[in-house]
Amino acid sequence: xxxxxxxxxxxxxxxxxxxxxxxxxxxxxxxxxxxxxxxxxxxxxxxxxxxxxxxxxxxxxxxxxxxxxxxxxxxxxxxxxxxxxxxxxxxxxxxxxxxxxxxxxxxxxxxxxxxxxxxxxxxxxxxxxxxxxxxxxxxxxxxxxxxxxxxxxxxxxxxxxxxxxxxxxxxxxxxxxxxxxxxxxxxxxxxxxxxxxxxxxxxxxxxxxxxxxxxxxxxxxxxxxxxxxxxxxxxxxxxxxxxxxxxxxxxxxxxxxxxxxxxxxxxxxxxxxxxxxxxxxxxxxxxxxxxxxxxxxxxxxxxxxxxxxxxxxxxxxxxxxxxxxxxxxxxxxxxxxxxxxxxxxxxxxxxxxxxxxxxxxxxxxxxxxxxxxxxxxxxxxxxxxxxx
Amino acid sequence: xxxxxxxxxxxxxxxxxxxxxxxxxxxxxxxxxxxxxxxxxxxxxxxxxxxxxxxxxxxxxxxxxxxxxxxxxxxxxxxxxxxxxxxxxxxxxxxxxxxxxxxxxxxxxxxxxxxxxxxxxxxxxxxxxxxxxxxxxxxxxx
Numbered sequence: 394x395x396x397x398x399x400x401x402x403x404x405x406x407x408x409x410x411x412x413x414x415x416x417x418x419x420x421x422x423x424x425x426x427x428x429x430x431x432x433x434x435x436x437x438x439x440x441x442x443x444x445x446x447x448x449x450x451x452x453x454x455x456x457x458x459x460x461x462x463x464x465x466x467x468x469x470x471x472x473x474x475x476x477x478x479x480x481x482x483x484x485x486x487x488x489x490x491x492x493x494x495x496x497x498x499x500x501x502x503x504x505x506x507x508x509x510x511x512x513x514x515x516x517x518x519x520x521x522x523x524x525x526x527x528x529x530x531x532x533x534x535x536x537x538x539x540x541x542x543x544x545x546x547x548x549x550x551x552x553x554x555x556x557x558x559x560x561x562x563x564x565x566x567x568x569x570x571x572x573x574x575x576x577x578x579x580x581x582x583x584x585x586x587x588x589x590x591x592x593x594x595x596x597x598x599x600x601x602x603x604x605x606x607x608x609x610x611x612x613x614x615x616x617x618x619x620x621x622x623x624x625x626x627x628x629x630x631x632x633x634x635x636x637x638x639x640x641x642x643x644x645x646x647x648x649x650x651x652x653x654x655x656x657x658x659x660x661x662x663x664x665x666x667x668x669x670x671x672x673x674x675x676x677x678x679x680x681x682x683x684x685x686x687x688x689x690x691x692x693x694x695x696x697x698x699x700x701x702x703x704x705x706x707x708x709x710x711x712x713x714x715x716x717x718x719x720x721x722x723x724x725x726x727x728x729x730x731x732x733x734x735x736x737x738x739x740x741x742x743x744x745x746x747x748x749x750x751x752x753x754x755x756x757x758x759x760x761x762x763x764x765x766x767x768x769x770x771x772x773x774x775x776x777x778x779x780x781x
Numbered sequence: 782x783x784x785x786x787x788x789x790x791x792x793x794x795x796x797x798x799x800x801x802x803x804x805x806x807x808x809x810x811x812x813x814x815x816x817x818x819x820x821x822x823x824x825x826x827x828x829x830x831x832x833x834x835x836x837x838x839x840x841x842x843x844x845x846x847x848x849x850x851x852x853x854x855x856x857x858x859x860x861x862x863x864x865x866x867x868x869x870x871x872x873x874x875x876x877x878x879x880x881x882x883x884x885x886x887x888x889x890x891x892x893x894x895x896x897x898x899x900x901x902x903x904x905x906x907x908x909x910x911x912x913x914x915x916x917x918x919x920x921x922x923x
Contacts, residue, residue: 415868415908425835435840435862465860469837473830492830512923520917521870523880567860570889601835617923640887641922655915765919 409443411528412678413516426600428456433525437462437564438602442530447693448674451720451728452505453533455595460602461510461531461616463574466565468622471605478545478590478607482559482628485550492606495592499540499548502589505727506612507534507695508619511642511664515767520654522767529672534695534728537610539591543584546628551580557629558583559638560609562622572636576618577629578611587612590623612726613698615664615769617642638663642768649762650769666698668771669757671731671749676776682737684780691732696751697771700725703750706733710744711759711773717747725752737780746775840864849903856892856900860884867908874905876918887922 409418409431418431424440433439440460446453473492481487490498510531515524525531546558559577566573582588589610592598599605604621611618617637633639643661644650649668652659671694682688694704705714720730737743750756761772840862844853857866872880878901884890885897892900 414870418868421838423838425837432864433868434865435838435842437861438837439865467837470832470834472832474832518917522917522919523869523872523876524923526868526870566888568889568891571860572888598830598833601833605833606830636887636922643921654917765917766921766923768923 411516411526413526413528414521415526416516416528424460424602426456427460427602428454430457430460431528431530433527437465437467439525440602441527442533444528444530444672444674446530447672447728448691451534451693451723451730452595453535453728455535455597455600455603458508458533458535458594458600458603459510459531461525462564462602462621464564464566464571466567467602468563469601471563471601471622473606476606476624478624478626480545480549480626480628482626483552483555483630484546484628485552488549490545492592495540495545495590495607499544501538502541502544503536503538504587504589504610504612505534505536505723506610507532507667507726507728508610508616509533509667509670511615511617511768512766514770517761517770518763518767519761522765524767534693535594536596536723537589537591538593538596539589539607539610541586542588542590542609542626543586545590545626546584549628551584551628552630554630555580555628556631557633559627559629559633559635560618560620560623561625561627562604562620563624564622574620575633575635575637576620576642577633577635577638578618580628582611613667615642615667617664642766644766644768645764649758649771650764651758651762652764654763654765664768667695668769669697669701669749669751669755670695670771670774671704671747671757672774673745673747673776676745676778678776680776680778682778682780684737684740687734687736689732689734690745691730692747693728694731694747694749695728696725696749697755698751698753700752701729701749702752702754704729704731705748705750706731707746707748708735708743710775711746714748737778740781741779742777743779744775744777746773748773842867844903845907847903847906849899849906852892852896852900853903856890856896857884860888860890866904869908871908871910872905872918873910873912873916874901876916877901877904877909879916879918879920880904883920883922 421432430440442459477489513531516526557577607623609620646660674692704717717731842863844850
């Protein structure tokens with residue numbers, strides 16, 4: 394694999410230069426329950442998954458799964474004996490569930506789903522925008538096990554007139570003026586039978602930094618809704634007016650949330666469904682391959698809020714496209730591997746491109762979408778390679 | 782991993798693209814796959830809940846010396862470590878002002894109003910640029 398540069402990337406001990414200004418990142422191993430991660434911020438932690446991890450398979454190991462917290466008061470100890478999940482608000486009977494009750498009293502539900510930060514790939518925005526300066530590693534795919542949110546809401550009995558459901562976790566801000574991090578979903582979405590409360594990922598309990606003991610899973614939607622350390626579910630009979638719902642995580646109400654820099658008077662709406670994306674995982678930009686040697690180019694893709702329909706590969710800067718072979722299908726919200734066998738018979742350079750198309754017909758755009766918050770990047774990815 | 786892909790024979794309808802030949806009859810190494818099997822998942826992951834207690838690393842990084850670093854160290858570090866600031870793209874003084882006021886107004890940073898300008902100048906001096914086109918900073922929290 395050395396030809397492709399992934400091992401060279403992996404071998405860079407200590408630091409890594411992400412390909413944008415101020416992109417130097419330390420590879421750190423000192424976060425609990427985590428292997429080597431790219432450090433963006435220590436407190437509250439922002440840890441990026443090193444991209445070579447995505448070449449190892451479609452499920453992102455728990456100890457390499459990216460980490461993103463907003464508020465710095467994160468409990469460092471959670472005792473399952475005393476932990477309770479509250480379901481309250483506009484319900485017939487408020488309930489408090491122990492973890493054992495949640496596991497024992499509800500039918501288990503399982504789904505493979507990509508969790509992707511709204512601002513994944515923000516560092517590639519041009520012009521640059523402030524925020525979490527991620528490369529492409531603020532995402533991961535896991536098999537989530539838990540219970541349907543619908544089943545838990547039904548236990549409490551949602552009353553007529555319910556509009557939204559608000560989710561809160563154990564984390565809080567350092568100063569009392571900081572708005573507590575909460576997110577809401579419309580009642581019908583919350584009860585769609587897919588939104589779930591996960592107590593496990595990839596067959597193990599969640600790492601604390603990924604939300605132990607419980608995390609909301611909202612398949613197909615950006616990770617801002619996947620509230621970690623979830624302990625409070627409140628059914629609302631009026632629209633949620635909390636800061637994080639009304640003032641933060643807003644996108645232009647335009648296709649791909651795309652506007653031009655400086656554009657004003659755009660209607661803003663809460664971020665919601667994910668867009669399709671695809672990535673090369675075993676070849677990096679600038680790689681030198683051996684002339685005449687056959688090799689497999691491969692990567693991962695996902696459809697966003699619906700199934701992946703196809704992945705298209707171009708070896709000539711997008712003039713011609715060919716369908717890549719797809720790997721095992723783990724469900725419509727999961728990463729899926731793609732691959733294309735190739736032999737380079739001229740030295741190049743060659744510009745390779747990869748494009749995902751989902752079952753709703755949405756394809757990755759040729760030109761990068763842009764907005765001031767740095768959300769939802771999903772432009773076609775490309776790499777330049779040479780043969781020698 | 783899908784074993785049907787292990788020894789795929791890809792007969793291509795596009796034989797030659799600018800010097801690239803699709804190969805047939807391939808065998809290639811597969812990387813280790815970490816995915817859980819259906820069997821493991823069906824077994825159920827929860828055998829026993831146990832208390833989890835961890836230590837989170839503490840950042841030792843402070844802001845580099847300069848006019849205003851005292852303000853940055855006193856106020857910014859209340860809520861987040863310095864790395865978040867140092868790893869931002871270079872911003873103009875006006876853009877830093879927008880960011881600082883977001884911290885004050887949206888998140889309640891107790892930075893006095895009369896220190897905003899000094900802090901923005903300092904941040905511009907350690908991670909800034911002078912001018913550019915339309916500002917990309919919209920001041921939204923995320």
